Amino acid sequence: MRAIQIHEYGGPEVLRRVEIEIPKPGPDEVLVRVVTAGVNFMDVHTRQGKYRDSRTYPVRIPCTLGMEGAGDVVAVGERVTNCRKGDRVAWCIAWGAYADYAVVPAARVATLPDGIAYDLAAAAIFQGSTAHYLLEDVARLGAGDTCLIHAASGGIGQLLVQLAKRRGVEVFATTSSAEKADVARARGADHVLMYEDGAFADRIRDMTHGKGVDVVFDAVGRTTLRDSFRATRTRGLVVNYGSVTGPMRDLDPYELGEAGSLFLTRPRLADHLADAPTVQRRANDVFAAILQGALDVEINGRYTLDNVETAHAALEERRQSGKAVMDIA
Structure with missing residues (x-):
């Protein structure tokens, strides 16, 4: 294969x-004929070696x-009891999808409902599950709450905006250009700001009468994180779920106290x-929102195994927003 x-x-x-042999599933595993694979920054980060020492994502070369x-x-x-031969499935956080066949831990597999095509499932399972757990488990936002979503025109950012609005949350969003701002507005963001070298924090303070937002979702990292602190209310939560601009290696916990006894999580x-069951529950919620028309997952780049280098270059050059x-098939 x-x-x-x-x-x-x-x-x-x-x-x-x-060209390699088709693998065989072991105990607690399934073999899947891959129809469509998602293309993610995590694939780029794997290739670059950012997970070479990770315990959470223990992927090692060759892979x-x-x-x-x-x-x-x-x-x-x-x-294996949660799926059977012939089931249509999607999965994430299990490497091997850039191939004709993939062995996947059964605990990572979610069965697909009728109406969800393979390409949409591959585009939605990782970013949708990420947005779902960030809102459902980490932030626990509800009607009347406020949040700031950085990189709101990106793949996960767009889903966060839509799912937060579905919960009745007032959404502040940041982007780096007028074109990207239009994307965030189209997804439902109430207020869209430019980063402006951190001036977004001052504007949010003004717009919230000095209070700040309840939660900040920051996938940007080094260039925004400290200003995210300034945009957050006293005893608020900052969720740093990515580091697109690089990690912060000089953060003193004292800063969280000075910023208002903040909570910071990675x-x-x-x-x-x-x-x-957790994997299936998250997938069910995401796919239900898509089928109900409450969640739009845009596929704006299509590639094959023959031009995978182009796909990775597009991601690295930030030419790929959305998904x-x-x-494969």
């Missing part, structure tokens, strides 16, 4: 198309890339996909 692997860390040039996908179960291992999706997928 075809597979895209890396045997060393580096740029898109380290991607290798290889087949692709940490989310959708397809058909063609074989199941011992003890969550990861893997810790919020504890078991098969990209790779057609």
Whole structure:
């Protein structure tokens, strides 16, 4: 079968198309014929070596890339009870989707409802589950609450805006351009601001009568995090779920006290996909919102195994907002 692997860390040039044997599922695993794979920053980060020492995401080289996908179960291992041969499924946080077939832990697999196509499932399962746990488990926002969503025109940002509005939350959003601001508004953001080298925090303070927002979702990292503190109310929550501009290595917890006794968390999706029922519950909520028309997942990039280097280059150059997928079958 075809597979895209890396045997060393580096740029898109380290991607290798290889022919390997179709794997066999072991106990608690399923074999899936991949129809569509998602294309994510996590794939780029894997290729660059950012998870080489991670315990949460223990992927090591050599490996087949692709940490989310959708397809058909063609074989199941011992003890698998949550799906069976012939089921249409999607999964994330299990590497190997850039291939014709992938062995996936059964606990990571969610069955698909009628009406959700493979490409939409592959585009929604990772980012949708991420937005779901951030709102449902971490922030626990409800009607009348306020939040700030950075990078609101990005894939997860767009879903956060839509799901927060579905809960009745007042949404402040930041973007880096007028074009991206239009995307955030189209998704339902109440107030859209430019970053302006951190001036967004001052504007939010003015707009909230000096209070600040209840929760900030910050996937940008180094260039925004301290200003995110300034935009957050006393005893509010800052959720740093990504570091697009790089990590902060000089943060003193004292700063959280000075900013108003803030809570800061750095969550990861893997810790919020504890078991098969949780995976299926999150997927069910995301897919239901899509089918109800309350959640729009835009696929604005399509690739194949033959031009995977182009897909990675587009991500690294920030030319890809929304979601990209790779057609395998």
